[in-house]
Amino acid sequence: MTAAEFLEARGKPHEARRISEVEAESAVGRVPEELRQFWMQHGVGYYANRNYWLCTPAHFEGFLRQILANVPELNADDLAAFGYSSLGAVNLWHKTGRHFTFSLDVALLMDLTSRSRTDPPPHDLEEIYRAAGVDMPENAVELFLEARSAPEDIWSILLAATSTDSYKAIYDDSGKALTPQLRRRFGELSQNEIYFRDRNAGENTADHYQKLNISEAVSCVPDEIYYSFAVEVGGQQQIVSQTIPADSVR
Template identity: 25%
Template sequence: MSVTPRRPLQEVLDEFGPLKDSTTVSASQAEGYRGRLPDAMVDFWIEHGRGQWRDGLYWICDPEPIMPVLHALFAGDPEFDAARMVPFMRDAFGEVSIWHPKFKVITLNVNSGTVTTTDITTKVIEGIPPFDDDMAVAAAVDANVFDVHGWVDSRSGKPVFETVRRRLGPISANQVYTMVPHFRLGGDGAAKDFSIGGFIEYLGVLTQMGSFTFERYVDPKEGGRGAFGHLEAVRTIGHDRLIDN
């Protein structure tokens, strides 16, 4: 029996509809990323543009404004080469999803100061063959938009997005909900601590605030703690080992 292949990103479109606040991407502009980003995302830009789902919690974003921040953050790193990175998605609090040909999906959590990687092109999940690059980038989008709720209050464990948006209103494609006092400087990370600011400016400030840590996921089958495993610090970005800030 033949199986009809899934069309990358169709599931999120079926569930959440077309992008809101969308901007068109010309074919020539999108084609400039062909070979640097999976075809599924390049084709998606051409067909649907860039914009947001879930009232601005998740944005398919323009890579170019983010690149200077990545070049500064990963300068001199022994593994991560910013020149091979293409940011393709971000959330309302500044977390950025980045494509890399080797590591596949890199998640930059600027508020926590962490970098993680996810490569589902090498693993078999529930008997399903490993994904190709097109389905890997689509899965990264799906995982966020379907399952994750953005920044979570460290005390209550509850997502803050709805409360923050209700108090401050929506953000645009070049804005983000900014945290002051910041979590990395002793703030609570509670809903009351957020305001609206420039997205790129916020990234720039946070990447200069202190060192970022590369973390790896440890599966329970490999000794990971708890039912879902855990993240452990591997090294400091820009160094081959963990260093003190």
């Protein structure tokens, strides 16, 4: 996907803020150049009814450098924030073209690229081809495995993240749509604000959230980092989780 295709599908960011020359320069080599040019031309603002906000790497840089300092085999300076959701899920781009997310409320760092690149071939691969009206080639499994290693596409990531429908499908523990409740209870979000869930809350319901500035939210991040990534063992995907105590990162 290209920037032009994203722009055609989603339009320009709303309430866009022009980025400074310093912000633009600091993003060189840290995100795809096409995205940097998009920021310079259109600024950063919101999509999906204020549920997703574009941002430059500078927005979370100091916090990420500190909180992720001792994550094994990962240099925090290689990660750059490029957007965040109304619930505090920050999208991160690794300079090697990998996609991570960091959830502020639970301090969960997820390597999403490792998951897509270790997905086993689906058991119903032939049915998938049949449903598409296409004959399954003899090397269908090899084609699937080859496709897993395709580079991440930041515009496809943003297209999914800015989908209004995806936020309608987030439910609380009672089965009710969560984001409309939060909007009614706390009002609409402005730039640099999120709905932040109380980490000590037993249930995921609207009354356990509050509206916070990003600076307030990062100060409330839990005392441990949870790092989740996937590896392939014997042709099967295994999810690995590591816990990093706060005294090793802050």
